Amino acid sequence: MTSKPSRTTFVAFKTSTLGPGEMRKLVLPDDRAIAIYNVDGKFYATDDLCTHGGASLTEEGILSGRIIECSWHFGSFNVTTGEVVTTPCSRDLRTYAVSEADGMLYIEA
Numbered sequence: 001m002t003s004k005p006s007r008t009t010f011v012a013f014k015t016s017t018l019g020p021g022e023m024r025k026l027v028l029p030d031d032r033a034i035a036i037y038n039v040d041g042k043f044y045a046t047d048d049l050c051t052h053g054g055a056s057l058t059e060e061g062i063l064s065g066r067i068i069e070c071s072w073h074f075g076s077f078n079v080t081t082g083e084v085v086t087t088p089c090s091r092d093l094r095t096y097a098v099s100e101a102d103g104m105l106y107i108e109a
């Protein structure tokens with residue numbers, strides 16, 4: 001039997017520095033790149049790399065509401081759930097739990 005690696009909580013940034021409709025990449029100490037989105041004042045986090053061809057969504061994507069479209073081949077995802085919205089993407093994005101406290105954003109990854 002294998003056990004899942006435990007998740008760690010990372011301090012991301014001050015919530016006031018990422019406004020609605022904005023997104024930002026956060027690179028964790030183990031080099032995983034996480035994309036953090038502000039959708040109408042609520043924060044969400046997914047893997048930064050598009051599951052189709054590996055584009056950085058924070059660098060190459062266009063965020064409209066809760067949908068991010070990857071500009072490489074125009075696939076898209078719902079950033080609140082990680083689910084694929086349009087092809088050619090076929091694999092959902094991994095999502096991460098986020099929380100806010102004292103004006104700071106925390107990511108469980």
Ligand code: FES
Pocket residue numbers: 050051052053054055070071072073074075076088089
């Ligand atoms: S790399 Fe994102 S849609 Fe192809």
